[in-house]
Amino acid sequence: LTPRRVEALVDATLKGDRRALARLISMVEDGGPDLARVMEAIRPHTGTSYTIGITGAPGAGKSTLTERLVGRARRDGAQVGVLAVDPSSPFSGGALLGDRVRMQAHATDDGVFIRSMATRGHLGGISMATPEAVRVLEASGKEIVLIETVGVGQAEVEIADACDATLVVVVPGWGDAVQTAKAGLMEIADVFVVNKADRPGAKDTVRELRQMLDLSGADAVPRVVETVAVEGEGIDELWEAIADHRAQQEATGALDSRRRRRIEREIAALVAERQRERVREEMPSLLADLVDDVWERKLDVYAAADRILEALQ
Amino acid sequence: LTPRRVEALVDATLKGDRRALARLISMVEDGGPDLARVMEAIRPHTGTSYTIGITGAPGAGKSTLTERLVGRARRDGAQVGVLAVDPSSPFSGGALLGDRVRMQAHATDDGVFIRSMATRGHLGGISMATPEAVRVLEASGKEIVLIETVGVGQAEVEIADACDATLVVVVPGWGDAVQTAKAGLMEIADVFVVNKADRPGAKDTVRELRQMLDLSGADAVPRVVETVAVEGEGIDELWEAIADHRAQQEATGALDSRRRRRIEREIAALVAERQRERVREEMPSLLADLVDDVWERKLDVYAAADRILEALQ
Numbered sequence: 011l012t013p014r015r016v017e018a019l020v021d022a023t024l025k026g027d028r029r030a031l032a033r034l035i036s037m038v039e040d041g042g043p044d045l046a047r048v049m050e051a052i053r054p055h056t057g058t059s060y061t062i063g064i065t066g067a068p069g070a071g072k073s074t075l076t077e078r079l080v081g082r083a084r085r086d087g088a089q090v091g092v093l094a095v096d097p098s099s100p101f102s103g104g105a106l107l108g109d110r111v112r113m114q115a116h117a118t119d120d121g122v123f124i125r126s127m128a129t130r131g132h133l134g135g136i137s138m139a140t141p142e143a144v145r146v147l148e149a150s151g152k153e154i155v156l157i158e159t160v161g162v163g164q165a166e167v168e169i170a171d172a173c174d175a176t177l178v179v180v181v182p183g184w185g186d187a188v189q190t191a192k193a194g195l196m197e198i199a200d201v202f203v204v205n206k207a208d209r210p211g212a213k214d215t216v217r218e219l220r221q222m223l224d225l226s227g228a229d230a231v232p233r234v235v236e237t238v239a240v241e242g243e244g245i246d247e248l249w250e251a252i253a254d255h256r257a258q259q260e261a262t263g264a265l266d267s268r269r270r271r272r273i274e275r276e277i278a279a280l281v282a283e284r285q286r287e288r289v290r291e292e293m294p295s296l297l298a299d300l301v302d303d304v305w306e307r308k309l310d311v312y313a314a315a316d317r318i319l320e321a322l323q
Numbered sequence: 324l325t326p327r328r329v330e331a332l333v334d335a336t337l338k339g340d341r342r343a344l345a346r347l348i349s350m351v352e353d354g355g356p357d358l359a360r361v362m363e364a365i366r367p368h369t370g371t372s373y374t375i376g377i378t379g380a381p382g383a384g385k386s387t388l389t390e391r392l393v394g395r396a397r398r399d400g401a402q403v404g405v406l407a408v409d410p411s412s413p414f415s416g417g418a419l420l421g422d423r424v425r426m427q428a429h430a431t432d433d434g435v436f437i438r439s440m441a442t443r444g445h446l447g448g449i450s451m452a453t454p455e456a457v458r459v460l461e462a463s464g465k466e467i468v469l470i471e472t473v474g475v476g477q478a479e480v481e482i483a484d485a486c487d488a489t490l491v492v493v494v495p496g497w498g499d500a501v502q503t504a505k506a507g508l509m510e511i512a513d514v515f516v517v518n519k520a521d522r523p524g525a526k527d528t529v530r531e532l533r534q535m536l537d538l539s540g541a542d543a544v545p546r547v548v549e550t551v552a553v554e555g556e557g558i559d560e561l562w563e564a565i566a567d568h569r570a571q572q573e574a575t576g577a578l579d580s581r582r583r584r585r586i587e588r589e590i591a592a593l594v595a596e597r598q599r600e601r602v603r604e605e606m607p608s609l610l611a612d613l614v615d616d617v618w619e620r621k622l623d624v625y626a627a628a629d630r631i632l633e634a635l636q
Contacts, residue, residue, distance in 0.1 A: 045625075049623040050625070053620050266618075269618070273618060273624065274610060277610070277631065279599075280628035281602060281631045289591060289594060297587060301590070304586045304590070305370075307369065310359075312359040314590045322635070323636075
């Protein structure tokens, strides 16, 4: 793209143009050379949203819950952005299926922008693309950004790091204490949502979660909220729990330090990816020789890495 | 550890001492400063195994299948190592539950070494620790290494990259074509295993998989094998499919190029992680200043990364 075209896209996005916004998010997915220019141009208009991550096992009802939270945030008059990210799918190269049919309730609402996101060429994948997509949404005026992830895994944990608040959605009978702990969910949850709470066993799940959370010895014990998202039940309570979490974060300064840590990680990751690129582009023959040496067992990978680090100085 | 102690551990591992081997794998998990010395010492004894990754959704029967494959490989007289890795659990800091109770059948067999692996301190996490653990197993004489992963996600895909052959285990009725494609499994599978094939719908699943694979237009279409792991059915056919895949890889040179690519990725990842460490340790105040600038929206993260890259030169 020409610099003028990038500028025009940014201007249109700042004015709330949806197609321009969609185009900028596609540029984030592609991770092309114009992205740095986009980020520079939107910089003054970023840092303005509260981001809420929604994670949990498939089938827990995350999409319905997300849709309900969109509706709740709209009632407060907030503009809302939704990113549905699928870290397990580095290959898909496009939007998730069902993207266009879901969230019908908000399809005609200009205050809502919904987008499934994959990464086609972005270095560092979805965990590096997500904060940039959030900035683009902020530049377009979104005050609440919901990030729904597919599945639970390391990448989801990384995306949870990228949010101001992380909701972990479970269902009655969902795993046991060991499963939860194993999945690393106790550590990332700011609010636990027991969805489909009209099913048998909901009270047991809530009690079990609370017990585990009490035992964890964390400073701020996450709240546990029951919802029946398809019926819209419990959404106000959930919204209140999120607001409480936010108020507490703001009062203690935890929100600022969380965001600063996030910026630090993002810079460090960018530096690492740039260096990786530089090695591939500037010293391909050194790299090829070192691969040969490791392959022939003349060298181990640590020693090979040291050689490259020397060459980079 | 003293250099002499490291040397003694390596020597004992080379001679097949199981406790020394276990200790070295713990060192891989910890990612401590002695690891480079261990890798240097075992270097001449590595690159000697064929590694088989076993991935698939929870409940697909991966553990039972792994146990059967251990038995099958033992019938060929091969020494076998098993790594059970859980990429979704960066926090667990220890072995998976059930580690000690599973694979009872091989508990007293000196030709088998089974280990659940987490990463406690290793930079780059499980995907960087896994190839090192494989090398340690190779140094101890293991000719077949099975790597069983928990769950399906980005990290599993990375671990699939670390294997010579990747088995993707599904069960009858497991998801549909879209699910499989979404999870990125079509791209990573060298052999598809339809386990629990005595259940209804097995034939449909096999047919559907074959259709998708035919449509994918890949050069080497993965074989689809039916098993009933609990009964030991289909294991010989599966072993044959793996052997065919290996023979084909060896004939075409694909095995060598796959392993070379793996070495290249591993070196590049190590370089990136080392640089990341260097930034944190050598220029903490520059990093803190840049975080402030981004936080105050004076700078975007790309520009901040550029400043650090300049400082690193």
